[in-house]
Amino acid sequence: MSEEILINVTPPETRVAVVENGVVQEMIIERADRAGLVGNIYKGLVCRVLPGMQAAFVDIGLDRAAFLHASDIFGTLGGDTRPEHIYELVHEGDLVVVQVVKDPLGTKGARLTTNISIASRYLVCMPALTTTGVSQKIDDDEERRRLRDILQRYVEAHPGEGSFIGRTAAEGVSEEVLVKDMDFLIKLWSGVKRRCVQTSSVGLIHDDLPLALRALRDLVTPEVERIRIDSRAMFEQALPFAANYIPEIQERIDHYQGERPLFDLYGIEEEIKKALLRKVSLKSGGHLVIDQTEAMTTIDINTGAFVGHRNLEETIFKTNLEAAQAICRQLRLRNLGGIIIIDFIDMSEEEHKRQVLRALEKCLARDHAKTHITEVSSLGLVEMTRKRTRESLEHVLCEPCPCCGGRGSIKTAETTCYEIFREILREARQFDVEALLVLASQEVVDRMLDEESAYLAELEAFIGHPIRLQAEALYTQEQYDVVLI
Secondary structure, three states, X not given: OOEEEEEEEOOOEEEEEEEEOOEEEEEEEEEOOEOOOOOOEEXXXXXXXXXXXXXXXXXXXXXXXXXXXXXXXXXOOOOOOOOOOHHHOOOOOOEEEEEEEEOOEOOEOOEEEOOOOEEOOOEEEEOOOOOOEEOOOOOOHHHHHHHHHHHHHHHHHOOOOOEEEEOHHHOOOOHHHHHHHHHHHHHHHHHHHHHHHHOOOOEEEEOOOOHHHHHHHHOOOOOEEEEEEOOHHHHHHHHHHHHHHOHHHHHHEEEOOOOOOHHHHOOHHHHHHHHOOOEEEOOOOOEEEEEEOOOXXXXXXXXXOOOOOOOXXXXXXXXXXXXXXXXXXXXXXXXXXXXXXXXXXXXXXXXXXXXXXXXXXXXXXXXXXXXXXXXXXXXXXXXXEEOOOOOOHXXXXXXXXXXXXXOOOOOOHHHHHHHXXXXXHHHHHHOOOOOEEEEEOHHHHHHHHXXXXXXXXXXXXXXXXXXXXXXXXXXXXXXXXXXXX
């Protein structure tokens, strides 16, 4: 599988696209005024403790207070010494060193932990822990033992410096390179500790790398053939960064200088537009319908124009198999997280259900986010979760519609007309007026003068006062005012 990483950098935003076999699979967008906070370390002030939620709100200098749960406070997981109450851990007015593990999402503040971790290309340093670990995505048992032995020897030779977890990228890396990485992480953590001691106020202690460099650190795999950057300034930052920390990818970094925009060249702008639509077409003629709500994301599969060639069960099975691959791509592309409910077309054969679930799991294995899938429920639904650490593509690029307020629909002109008629009756009975003026959208006024004209005339006769109509260009179809004259 050929894979490329495209990095588009402009002053207001940075965009990173992961392209596999010519098809964009993942998009990360970071705005300059709303940069991602995950990985940043802060000194915060506990401003409120909520015993009922076993959590605290911490001021770390952002617009909204961040959330710190008792389970995310180091020393509270496992063992018989786990405190029973949040007040045994923190108090209002305490200064704490915390790290962001989840960006602010919607109206929610950032999620924090006191169990600090610092990542490099191959390793994650956990200063507060003493046990080493290896990524579960490394399947080879012998390689896992080799990495664990290297990390354990280093930890034993440097007591009190914390522990390390080997990332997926560490597979096959020599001991010399890993030791160099651990030395770097320990020096970095020493600098963070020093700034923690020197800083007495709320604020940022250590910020993670910018998105373009994070992409080099976290997204580059052996399958990646080329990293293309369209910014000369970022390209000049990326080369020394790669030379120091990831020398094996240095030759794969390319400065794109073509006249045509990089994302246009690969058709990514069009894919971003499609990723904001509810409906996703499948090659067979079927389609997905994706609805993102506050509580969860629902995905419905339909055969659409696909009629198959053999029988109904075979048609449904093939549609579901194709949908499973499309769903995995859409989850990554749209960065959908939290609870996800997939309504596959009902299958009667158990073997078909098993194969569809296996196809879903196989496709999700390439996802960087942690996922968990359940079996097909009695209602024919597949429930899954996908770890969410940043806003979805829709939340980054869009905002609620000012007309419908995010409902996805607005009242018809007919409904608004009937509301206006009821309001006219109320006003006429309550106040002594000579006439009434109705301000509404052009669509509503047109309907009142056409389909509803007979009832409007009856209403005028009933209240004994003239009713005047005035179209307002800035009014939505739901807005109206009844003015007393």
